[in-house]
Amino acid sequence: MQRTPRGVGHSPARRDVRASPVRRDEAVIIVVMTFVFVVALIVGLYALLVMGPEVSAQRALKKRLRPADPIKKSRLTLPASELRERGATPFKAFRKLIDQSGLRLTVPALIFMCWMAGFVVGLITWMLTARAAVAAFAGAAAMTLPYFWVRYVASSRLWKFEEQFPEAIELVSRALRAGHAFPTGLSMVADEIGAPVGPEFKLLHDRQNYGMALPDALRAFAERIPILDARFFVTAVLTQRESGGNLSGILDSLASVIRERFKVKRQVKVISAHGRMTAAVLSALPPFVGLSQMVIAPDNFKLLFSDPLGIKMLLGALVLQAVGMLVISKIVNIKY
Template structure:
């Protein structure tokens, strides 16, 4: 009984801290603009240690929780994920939300079924939902970036042919294109204007954006600066290459649609059948969690389904 009371108090505490962190994280965009300018200043001749201290990304609006997260290495990956997804709030907010959802789900399932393993599994699945949402948002943003990249490179190549400088062409891309490529190229040109080397500014762009096709552009520009050559022609050829890769990726996605639909059906079918049987005959389905043999069968089925989903995903996921 004492354990339940302590667990409930901890859940309520997480809820309060999470709500407070979310409300405090709804800052004006001026804070982000100031942080971006200071980040560019960190590469100039200013006091680097001081600037890096100022631009250190906040993991949470709660001071003690922020200090704890900054000492954990894996929290940096979560912070990068939030930044790439351009999601509202801080990494600490999503971590608290995951813990809260997981604890509430696990506690509710354990009270209803008295099955510790099932409670732990469902708690992990539900607690992962905020992280899954971040990854999905990041994937959609990166896919949009990849769609915009060929047109942006074409614009940059035309600007170079018209006599503009590389920085001027980058500024044209930042002004003409919307989110996300416009803002990311804008950050890069701001870093260059504040004194950062072009090589380092482009490397920062690669770190902010998870787009394999962007590496062709960055590597080509860096090589051209050292060896010389027609940059406009190089950028134009990269744009055509990226466009062809994008078309090939679309064809592969169409060809693998049958496998993806089959994986979805095979994943949802057992749950649909179990739900229908539960509505038709609850006593028959209750054997899965009221008897030892039923619980063993349910755990074995869950493990087999998880293994099957992993295998199917690896089969239909083709890298271009």
Template sequence: MNTTFFGFAVLLFLGTVLAVEGLYLYWSSRHGPRAKRFAARIELGSADAQAKVQPLSILKQRMLSDSPLIVRLLSDIPFVHSIDSKLRQAGSKMTVGRFIGYTCAAAVAGLAIGSALALSFVAQLAIAGMLAVLPWLKVCRDRSQRLRQIERQLPDAADSIARALRAGHSFASALAMLSEELAAPLGAEFRIAFDEINFGVSMNTALYNMTERVPLDDLRYFVIAVLIQRESGGNLAEILSNIGFIIRERLKLFAKVRALSAEGRLSGWVLALLPFVVIGVLSILSPGFIKIFWTDPAAEKLAGLCLGLMTLGILWMRKIVRIRV
């Protein structure tokens, strides 16, 4: 092999490699990730950017959906953030986009069932509406159970913090110990508040965020007592012990009222479910007799009127047996 040709090939290879490397370095210095970070920092440091940019938050933001497109679509809907707040209070990891997807799927399933049964369009819409409400009812049920469980844990939590303060610990360290010793869900909420404080969030903001995640009046009283003591001073351990005693006594009174109103609530459930049970039994035993409700227009109007009166009666009985303590 010619030595000159071999040397030329080697030099050509090295020149190509160096040219490619130079082009890569040039592109990286202008458009690479590090260059973008530097440009963003310089822009944030400028006066114009500081006047326009929103203040950054060190708190973790909850996403409305896993898809950026769906997030942009949901951001313009006014009640989306309310749904997200209910999901967060229920302790659900489901996003708003997935929740709306489940709701739409349930409505479509209701329409398909009504079409398969050859029902009228009004009956199909009624079935679709009832099935579409099921995901929301599930969220409300989980939220109610979670808040009730937190309310039962709160007196013990107040007593534990009071004992920790009497032992000489600070309020923040008492939160840390309580987050490790107390079971979920209240222990997890205290852990989130303690982590926010560790990351630099003020005590007032961390406790306020906890009341947003857990909308309980007893927890608000607990937070208000802590914040007032931080401003004006006083024996916080004694205050928390009194709050724990008051919450415990209130829960006892609520349990007594609930036991006394159990008969009225049971009567309400029986009166509300009895017509649907009768219609279901008649649909099985005598389909021709009950078919008039789905075919005759007058029967459909009468059924709609009955449903409206039943709804009014259920709401009225619920108002009677629901006693706030």
């Protein structure tokens, strides 16, 4: 007659019964988060694909016809602290960044993209790690990705604008020497030069053509294009309108100065290319090594997510990686 060993019997079934409420709760949470994700995705796609073109067209029309903001009239002379006190909000900053990028986006669409990026990354991280703190940290970091993407597009567009700007100024100068008026020169630039200079000059021409005073339209142009060359152009035109002088000669001199400044910028960019490449390699090396470990030795990589010490090490590595990237970017990005 055999005896049943101790510990053998119905205890595994009891453990399964005890663990079933936890698994049931996890399944409910996954179902609810999936439902919220699908609903948000459908609403976001409808807003971007259906309502987006209509909103962008209406916004473009209002942007051309709206009067100048009295606050913006003095933006060239007021300090930044006083401008902040006059009511600058994060939504205005988002709107300004989107205008500078030239993307057909709205502020709600950008906020929705940030929220969706954080939600998707946080959900995937939570499903992999089952730890709310790690998922929240990953989601918060992913929420900044759409914003930095729009910021990168805006900086690239401003760099291209600065490269095309001397050609636009010379075209206006030639139009003035040929006997045309200054608004006609702006219209010629809008018709003959491509983006991003052409659309910006078209907006400048349309604003003054629809009734806005030319000084106000020029100040709005300088506010919309935050580069030093655009401020030089606006200052030169406004000074000539008040005191008189040969505007075509002033614009020719300004175009030559801008070309020389841009040549120096290119030289600095070439000299600092090695440092920027080193910064890119050093910034991409830790994530690349982590993904390689995940593919080559997934069992060892899971310790970072399953062990509490591994999670602390991972969070510390992410913080140090972010700090290192900021320090390297400050070193290699030379102000000129």
